[in-house]
Amino acid sequence: MPEFDTLKFTRSGPIVDVVLDRPEAANGMNDTLTRELAEAAALCDDAAVKVVTITGEGRFFCAGGDLKAVSSASSPGAYVDGMAQDLHRAMSTFARMDAVVITAVNGVAAGAGFPLAVSGDLVIAAESASFTMAYTKAGLSPDGGSSYLLPRLIGLRRTQELMITNRVLRAAEAADWGLVTTVVPDAELPTALRELATRTASGARKSNAAVKQLLLTSYSSTFEDQVAREAQLISACADSDDGKEGVAAFLGKRRPEFA
Template identity: 55%
Template sequence: MKEFQTIEYKQQDRIATIAFNRPDAANGLNLEMATEFALAAQRAAEDASLKAVILTGNGRFFCAGGDVKAMQESPLGPSAGVKQIADELHKAISILSRMATPLIVAVNGTAAGAGFSTAVIGDLVVAAESAKFTMAYTNVGLSPDGSASYFMPRLIGLRKTQELMFTNKVLNAQEALHWGLINRVVPDAHLMAAALEWAEMFANGASGSFAAVKSLLLQSPTNELEAQMALEAQTIAERADSADGQEGIDAFVEKRRPTFS
């Protein structure tokens, strides 16, 4: 199994943790790190034993975005260099967004540029009190990547997204919570405990139901009302026919706690 150099991948029981691991470079995304991120995402998505995945950063930064120096020094030139990094980052985000396993993002510090974009892709997002969020792209003459133009308008609306992208406004953790970008803010020392609390909830719950929620929400923006309701009807019928669905229904009727597979 490949040993990562810029990503830390750990698994304990049914929970995997992926951590950006270039702390001396503010966890900036160079090509190696973006490629390893995609490989780590693929490993997690293909592991049927996993019930939750946590994404975080090592050190003071969650991720400072793209490594601008690495872009400048790319032997292919800045344009091709940044495209390579963006393509690998987008591969990772697509895998994590579409995998059946729920994703928890634990934002341990500053999330800038692609770091901000990646921070908000989680099914649940918890941030340390010291975390800060800024788009930062136009400060260096670039444009958003990392799915920001897809997820952020859906999370907070177009007007607030425009403010963040055009002005590079810096949000602290409480402001990010107020804006609807994250779910929870905790003291720095409690960040991973909070993420693990959610991960254990997923590990002990009905995995098929969580996967169904992810799938329904991902398809909702492109479906008409009736098409989405038809998908809901089909999905809930499939869940009712599953072992976990039958156990959940039986447990409810029998007034006991369900035991999911």
């Protein structure tokens, strides 16, 4: 397994677990963490990986950018730009890889931690988790893909409220708004994450990858382009080993055994 300074990276079969590991700094993002997250994402973009989980060590998921590191940089703007470029590369890789990404929000998700938390294909939150943008409090503007993700997930008006007023959303509210897939008691989060990851990893990788590809293009495509893409992907799935196994299992009234 690769060794990182700010992340825990472990792999068990087709599942990779990534843990933000700067608990002494509320898992805040400095230049090392964002660079290592991009490196970890590239490692996860592998044909043998079916599920990636992302969570935080300790009480926080991620408090966003490490403002102490920013303020001590000789050029704060250049430092932030470097962090943003690495973070965006990581998030783009997670979004476009075939593996399903599951984020487990174990505590506060603030600043860039907010879009990272809700960028998962599936999002589990502990009951005590909370979400806030917090950028304008520090005289900064949003990053981490938040201006792309949030309007698509919750609409423009709610996004404006979050970004301008820095409203804090509790986990139940985030679920009600559509930012979170499910909320579980704090003590049950690790078990719920493991069960969901294991169940998802037992599915068909090519099918899940097709879902991700289709949803990424659904807002930017015409209807005709999108249904053409659907036809292309479903036919490729039908010709795949997993597709043949899935159809055979359905007809045979048995559980499929995907690769």
